[in-house]
Each structure stands twice: as C-alpha cells, then as structure tokens.
Ligand SMILES: Nc1ncnc2c1ncn2[C@@H]1O[C@H](COP(=O)(O)OP(=O)(O)OP(=O)(O)O)[C@@H](O)[C@H]1O
C-alpha cells in the first residue's frame with residue numbers, strides 16, 4: 059500500500075548512513091588536509107565574487123522596496139534595521155546557500171559522479187583508500203568552514219548595498235543607517251545567522267556527494283545526479299530554514 | 311596427460327578464490343544468481359557472456375567491492391562477506407584489478423597512479439591489527455620507501471612500455487595506453503590474483519593483441535592466478551594456448567614453447583579432446599555467464615564441443 063514510499067525512504071536511509079560515516083570520519087585519521095584546502099579554495103574563493111555581487115544587489119533591492127512601505131508610516135529612517143535584520147536572519151544565509159548549492163553541490167555531484175562511472179571510486183577502494191574519507195569528509199569540512207564566512211560577507215555587502223540606497227535616495231545619514239542596522243541585531247539573530255549556514259553547508263556537501271556517489275548509467279547518469287543534487291539541496295535549505303525560524307522566534 | 315616432462319607446466323596450488331552459491335541482487339535484477347566456482351593458484355579463468363550478464367559484478371564481488379546478499383566468498387581462505395571495509399583493505403592489497411572503465415585517477419599523473427597502490431597499502435591506520443591469518447605471508451603490509459616505490463613504478467611502466475609517460479595525465483594518453491597504465495597499476499604490487507575486466511574492449515585488433523600478450527606475460531612470469539572477462543573469443547583462446555617464453559622473451563603458442571608438444575600442421579578447433587592434453591588446456595578454464603547465472607564451466611575444447619547455442623556464440627572466432 060505504501061510501496062511508493064519505499065524508494066524515497068530507502069534513499070533517505072542510505073543518505074543518513076553516508077552522513078553518519080562522513081561525520082565519524084571527521085574524527086578519524088587519516089585526514090586529507092590538502093584536499094580540505096583545495097575544496098575551501100574551490101568553494102570559498104570560487105564563490106566569492108558571485109556571492110558578493112548577489113549580496114550587494116539584495117541589499118539594494120530590499121532597501122528600494124522597503125523604502126516605499128516605510129515611508130507610508132514615515133519610518134524611512136528605520137531602513138537600516140529592516141535591511142540588516144532580514145539579511146542576517148534569513149536572506150544572507152539562504153541566498154548564499156542557494157548559490158553555493160548551485161555552484162558546488164552540482165560540482166561535487168558531477169565530479170564524484172564522473173569518478174563513479176569511470177570506476178575511480180571502486181579503484182580507490184580497491185587500492186586501499188576509503189572514498190568517504192578522501193572525498194566526502196574534506197568536502198564536508200571545507201563547506202562547513204567556508205559557507206558561514208561567505209554568508210558574513212554577503213550580509214555585510216548587503217548592508218552596504220542598503221546604505222547606498224539609503225544615502226543616495228532616502229537622505230539618511232551614515233551614522234543613522236549604521237547605528238540602526240547594528241543596534242537592532244541581537245545575540246539571537248547572530249546565532250541564527252551563523253547556525254543556518256553551518257547546517258546548510260552540511261546539507262549541500264552531503265547531498266552533493268551522496269548523489270555523486272550513487273551515480274549510475276554513464277555520462278547521462280552524471281547529468282541526472284547533478285540536477286538532482288541541486289534540486290534536493292535547495293529544497294532542504296528552505297525546509298531547514300522554515301523549521302528553524304519558529305524555534306528562534308520563540309526564543310525571544 | 312602425455313606424461314612428458316613439462317618445464318612450463320603450471321603449478322596448481324591452494325585455493326585463491328571460492329564462490330559458493332553467491333547471489334547479488336539489484337532491486338529485481340539478479341546480477342549474480344547462485345554462482346559457484348573456484349580458482350586455485352596458477353589457474354586462469356576466462357569469463358565470457360553477453361552484456362549485462364554479471365561479469366563485472368562477479369569480479370567486483372571477488373574483490374569485495376560489491377556485497378552479494380547471499381552465499382559465501384572465500385578470498386585467500388577468508389570469508390570476505392563477513393569482513394568490514396577496513397579489514398577488506400588489507401586483503402584487497404593482494405588483488406590487482408584492471409577496471410572495465412579504466413579507473414585511473416584523472417587528477418594524478420601516470421607515475422602517481424601506478425605508485426598509488428604501493429604508497430597506500432601500508433598507510434591505513436587501523437587495518438594492520440585486523441590481519442587475522444598470517445599463513446599467506448607476503449610483504450605488502452610494510453610501508454615501502456619512496457625510492458623503492460619509484461623503482462617498482464618504473465619497472466611496472468617499463469613492463470607495459472610506457473616509462474616515458476611518467477608525468478603525463480591519463481586523459482593525455484590514447485585508449486590503449488591507458489589500458490596499459492591500468493595493467494601496470496594492477497600488477498605493481500605483484501598481487502597473487504589479478505582480475506582483468508574486458509581488457510581489450512574498444513581497442514583495435516593490434517592493440518588488443520598487445521594487451522593480451524602483456525597479460526599472458528604477467529601471468530606466466532609470476533604464475534599469477536588470473537581471471538579475465540572478455541567479449542572476444544580470441545582473448546580466451548590466447549589465454550588457453552599461448553605462453554610467455556622466457557628464452558625468446560615473446561608470447562607464443564604453447565605448442566612452440568613446450569618441448570613435449572608435437573608440431574601440429576594446424577592446431578585448431580578440429581583437434582579432438584584426446585590429442586590436446588597439454589597442461590595449459592587444463593589450467594585455463596572458461597566460464598560462460600547468462601543473466602547472472604554460470605551456465606558453463608570447462609576447458610576450451612569442452613566449450614567448443616558444447617551444443618548450447620548461447621555457449622557456442624563464445625566458442626567461435628570473430629564473434630564479439
Ligand atoms: N549499481 C547498479 N544498480 C543496479 N543494477 C546494476 C548495478 N550494477 C550492475 N547492475 C546490473 O547488474 C547486471 C550485471 O551487470 P554487469 O556490469 O556485471 O554486466 P557485465 O556482464 O559486466 O556487462 P558488460 O559486458 O556490458 O560489461 C546488469 O543487469 C546491470 O544492469
């Protein structure tokens with residue numbers, strides 16, 4: 059009767075199994091430090107430009123849209139608050155994660171997928187290397203370090219974008235904008251703003267690697283795995299953020 | 311059976327690999343369906359069968375890379391289906407594999423690829439303690455020095471005549487060259503068992519012939535137990551009837567190599583089983599697979615004599 063659930067449930071089980079092993083490897087030697095650094099470079103430095111760009115534009119767009127609503131209450135001066143709180147709590151983490159999912163979950167899935175279909179993964183196992191230790195765990199660690207940093211950059215540049223609008227179109231002074239923006243932020247917001255990218259990072263890396271490693275069916279399979287990784291990682295990002303939000307709202 | 315002394319007669323030794331009623335399923339597909347066979351030291355198995363008949367899965371199960379749901383697989387006497395991945399790593403270091411899709415690491419140079427099994431086999435942290443039986447003593451477990459690794463890599467690459475490509479990457483080589491690098495990587499640790507998955511697939515006949523000669527040379531130089539999967543009848547025929555001749559340094563039909571063998575005007579398919587009693591016929595066995603089942607096991611002559619139309623497809627030259 060629930061046969062249609064069997065596939066997804068089994069897939070999820072396998073995913074949890076892979077995740078557990080990848081996490082366990084974080085505390086086990088051998089550690090492939092150079093692979094971690096390479097991945098940090100690929101994910102972090104590689105995404106820096108696009109993340110910055112999106113950060114700035116998000117701030118600009120948000121300031122523009124909010125300005126009108128705020129002005130009807132005569133509250134244009136509060137623009138800094140709105141921009142900073144939305145960016146730090148929600149948009150910064152989610153947009154950055156979506157971008158990195160698009161860039162790197164797909165990258166991981168296609169890289170590991172190609173290795174799978176050319177039997178490099180099997181060769182690794184045959185030659186005495188645990189592919190999870192060598193491939194998955196470094197990507198997990200690298201993403202978990204880099205994504206929070208990228209998010210901070212996106213947040214900061216978003217606020218700069220908001221300030222640009224505030225200063226040029228709303229005639230708000232620099233100190234007014236930044237004091238507003240900074241003072242509204244609470245410990246709780248910062249915590250949530252950093253916890254989210256950390257969790258998103260885990261999802262992105264594990265989903266990307268998971269679909270890469272279970273690729274089958276030649277180069278076509280690599281394409282399918284890539285698409286799937288991006289879609290699934292993106293969906294999970296939204297699911298996680300909407301599950302966390304009520305938690306943090308209650309904390310207040 | 312001729313009773314004549316055969317200096318090149320292959321020594322049949324202890325069991326290397328045993329499959330007992332092994333089944334491997336993917337959802338509703340049976341990739342291996344109650345497969346049983348055994349391979350002893352010094353023997354060669356030639357596995358033929360249609361596409362998707364389970365040949366690759368058989369090899370991968372033998373190396374512990376796939377985990378059949380039922381049955382028993384004994385590799386060097388150890389029940390590998392009961393072992394964890396970390397224990398398997400130790401055992402796998404004594405098996406060389408040439409993968410059907412190559413399996414060369416794109417991101418490493420040829421030298422690094424071939425050195426990989428050497429540098430890796432001693433590094434696993436926890437595996438050493440798990441090495442249960444020490445009866446099959448071999449030296450693969452000691453980490454080797456860089457200098458020795460370099461020397462062995464060079465030797466392996468010289469064997470496949472690719473010592474000039476050390477610093478190139480796999481995607482800079484031709485298909486036949488990549489296959490040869492794969493062979494070098496598979497044999498660099500001098501494993502007791504070598505598995506070749508479709509070594510000649512997709513190659514032109516001349517290159518394919520070169521590859522087969524390398525495989526036979528490797529087998530005969532060290533008396534390696536060998537399993538070869540192939541689509542081509544010629545490959546199996548060569549495995550059964552060709553030998554490496556140390557004095558001439560060439561791979562030749564065993565009739566020429568073995569002093570006892572009579573010079574037949576045309577040693578070919580028509581010879582009766584009685585007249586072809588040379589040792590090589592016995593040490594090379596053919597397995598035919600169909601849809602996961604092992605439907606035939608026997609010598610080349612028995613293969614040719616089979617009346618099963620499916621089996622016969624693999625007993626004729628020119629079929630591919
Ligand atoms: N990861 C997998 N998931 C599902 N089915 C698989 C998987 N791997 C292999 N199979 C199935 O197992 C069967 C045997 O596959 P196998 O690769 O052993 O065939 P083969 O004899 O090596 O074929 P070929 O000559 O084309 O290499 C096939 O039906 C294949 O579809």
Ligand SMILES: [Mg+2]
Pocket residue numbers: 365366367410507508
């Ligand atoms: Mg195959």
